[in-house]
Amino acid sequence: MGRVGRAWPALSVPPGLAVKLLLLAAVNGLALLGLPRMVEQRQWGLVVGVVVATGAVDVVYLSRVRSLLPLKYLIPGTILLVLFQLYPVLYTFYTSFTNWSTAHNLSKEQAIELILARSEAPRPDAQRFQARPLVDPQGRLALLLTDRQGRLFLGTPNGLEALPPAEVREGPAGVEVRGYHQLSLVEAAAHQEELLGLRIPTAGGSIRLNTVTTAAVATPTLRYDPRRDVMVNVESGKVYRPVEGRFVADDGEALFPGWRVFVGFDNYVKAFTSPAIRGPFFRAFVWNYVFAASTVFLQFVLGLALAMALDHRRLRWRRVYRSLLVIPYALPSYLTSLIWAGLLNQQFGPVNRLLGTNLDWLGDPRWFGLLPKSAILLVTMWLGFPYFFLVTTGALQSIPAEYTEAAAVDGASGWYAFRTVKLPLLLTAVAPLLIASFAFNFNNFNTIYLLTRGGPPIAGAQTPAGHTDILITYTYRLAFEVGQGSQFGFATSISVLIFVMVMAISMLSYRKTKALEQVR
Secondary structure: OOOOOOOOOOOOOOHHHHHHHHHHHHHHHHHHHHHHHHHHOOOHHHHHHHHHHHHHHHHHHHOOOHHHHHHHHHHHHHHHHHHHHHHHHHHHHHHOOEOOEOOEOEOHHHHHHHHHHHOEEEOOOOOEEEEEEEEOOOOOEEEEEEOOOOOEEEEEOOEEEEEOHHHOEEEOOEEEEOOEEEOOHHHHHHOHHHHHOOOEEEOOEEEEEOOOOEEEEEEEOEEEEOOOOEEEEOOOOOEEEEEOOEEEEOOOOEEOOOEOOEOOOHHHHHHHHOHHHHHHHHHHHHHHHHHHHHHHHHHHHHHHHHHHHOOOOOOOOHHHHHHHHOHHHHOOHHHHHHHHHHHOOOOOOHHHHHHOOOOOOOOOOHHHHHHHHHHHHHHHHHHHHHHHHHHHHHHHHHOOHHHHHHHHHOOOOHHHHHHHHHHHHHHHHHHHHHHHHHHHHHOOHHHHHHHOOOOOEOOOOOOOOEOOOOHHHHHHHHHHOOOOOOOHHHHHHHHHHHHHHHHHHHHHHHHHHOOOOOOO
């Protein structure tokens, strides 16, 4: 009688639990995928944050403790808040205290390595080779070198090795040697940066390519002394000492690239004390407030006037008119700003043709750029009034008609009833939106930059400053269009100042309007 096999019970996993386990597996997989990269870049804060967040997610969603139930709803939002709100703000704040720029974009170790590599150059009497670039199936590069005596060598990042001629075989696509095959001209062009960075160490220096077909022994002209933490020119003996993220000699000569260092409040002090920055910065500061306040005022007044004009019930085609007035708000501001720049063009713009004038709407520097500033205000008013038209239309319709009827019975004129009854009730609802609009226009980079790029230029300015620059456009031009590349540290310091200004104005405005006061 044969043995009867034991039947194991089938495992049954509820669909909800299966989905939960799959999502947790995805979260843990993403964390494990990113952690090695963070460790490699020494981002220890991110490493701790990812480990803690992943562990918290696992504990909360796998636990059956009732007291942890609220965390199942709070943790996803908290993690997203930290990742997309808190961390960018804190990192921006930290960057504003550093010298991070295009010229200071590396760690000190990376900068030293790159400076030494760039200092390598072949001497007039250096040994030279004919070179043919090679690659193996794993994509590793090498060089087949032939010296002036016809001897063959295989050069790899591990060193130089002599080759017997028998090991070099000529194939249809070039030479083949020890698993390597020769790169074609097209393939060599695709690997040009890697080939030029290839170094083959030798006793007298390192062999590097001069061209795709020639190479030479290059010796460094600089030497790093780790004991004194200085760079030394091996030929002249000149010493370069570390100063604010760069190696600088006594005569002021600096080596590039530099590295990131903490500079404290230097970026903030520079904005207010540098003679080349202080004057244009103050002009941009004043115009910034005038621009934001005037834009909000004009947009609100025009939107409210149109909303009141179309609020009469007996008016025919009201919906058509309202739909047409929303068009500027529905179109992308990026596109409409460029269209307005074309309309206001001095030579070919339709505006000058219709008016029969030859005004330089966007480039006239007279009277502190009054004409370009007026053109910008008109364009921003056109772009933003539909928003306030929609908002005030809804607010007006929510005001009970009994209030205005009671004012009329008391003998109040239409203007008096509007000023004392409708407008206060309207501002109660619209005041927070006015503050938000002010904050938006305080940083309205697109409209300014696309219309005038901050111009026309201020005569005699030592930096690229224009009459229509607001703080954000002036900072952009100062940080990214002059000097030694992009100055991220300085740009973020100005961004922090702008944030503080907008926050202070918003808090003061909310306090004055009592828009956030809770009704008891």
